[in-house]
Amino acid sequence: MPIRLYNTLSRTKEEFVPQSPGKVGFYACGPTVYHYAHLGNLRAYVFMDVLHRVLRYHGYNVNLVVNITDVGHLTDDADQGEDKMEKGAAREGKSVWDIAAHYTAAFMEDVKSLNIKQPTTWCKATDHIPQQIKLIKDIEENGFAYQTSDGVYFDTSKLDDYGKLIAGFDKEGLQAGKRVDMGEKRNATDFALWKFSPKNETRQMEWDSPWGRGFPGWHIECTAMGCHYLGEQFDIHTGGIDHIPVHHTNEIAQAQGAFGRDHVRFWMHNEFLVTDGEKMAKSKGEFLRLASVIEKGFSALDYRYFCLLTHYRKPLTFTWEAIEAAATARKRLTQRVAQLKESAQPAGLPSAERLEFQKQFAAAVYDDCNTSQALGVVHELLKSDLSDGEKLALLLDWDSVLGLKFAAATIPSTDVPKEVQALVDEREVARKNKDWAQADKLRAEIAQRGFLVSDSEQGPVVSQDNT
16 A cells, blocks of 8 residues: 655645655754754654654655754844854853753653654754755855855855745745845845854854854755765655745755755645644743643653644644543553453454454555544444454554554553542542642642543543553
């Protein structure tokens, strides 16, 4: 059964066939480590992980490369504004190197908690400055770059199809005022490949280059590192939809300038996580982290399950009620798996009905990673007349895509300590009084004692936290 993926470049679903038989080159835009990753950021990595797992499930050998942006780039797409890493360092009174190390470690903890498979390669921008300089030199030698007093810029007027990644892209509509200050740029859409350090000022992150001491522009690192590890053309590149009009558009331009062709065959983008009708963003100052979810007594896997309930190309609305519903559903599913592990006999040869369920699940995940449909197949399976052994065999197999840790599922303990039960009872009183803040606080206290509580029509359900 073929895999079909939505390609942002063609704006259609296409059958996916890797350029090298049996092998997939896959690059994903990673975090800028000047602050914690928020839940919207992490949705992108859950999607990346699902796609990675789907490709492996199909039998492909996947070479997944994920970057860590640990070198400062400017907060504005117009190559203006504050340096994000310097901003983080000033906020916390640390060096930019300490900031990068701290938030990289925090991101890796989130990745582990969400059961995201490790990529083949994590690559840091600061470890690949020579590759970035080499790519800029190639672009310059091919006539696509020019130098100003503050840096080296890509001349977008040299590309007839600049901006093709986004439908209806209007180059003329990007007025200088919309991108702050034109400065010495020739065109409003031109972007920095290399920025010079300000005169009489020493930056914490700066390097020598053929053009002068400075630092790379934001976009050059992904093209340079992706092509360094995967070749001048590879199969898949992922990121959030906010990367389409500027970052990924400029990545394509850089590849065309350096190699004379596009470097990515399938561009794939996930939609935003939204709260109160707005996308989640660090620029707002306050944002929800995975730790915010865990502090309220939920599991990181509850957030993963919540993401799986909606197709990656649809906006996902975050509310605490929605997370609670997802947590309850995941817990019931996990407990059902645990019961099957206790009762199931070996599955034996697959029946025709089992093969049909297998086909339905594969059809869902091979159809542009449709995890919501795949979870529907899971629930239909549990209602079916298949033997417990066959159900368990399918669920453990499918979990290689879903990543919900079914293999670790255990029957929850019915022995709830008195102090935990007292907190559960107190929480029920708070819920009846609609004191949601107190209820959340008590849920977190219960979680600290190693138990999870979920709400059902019959009342609270308490179980040990085995995740």
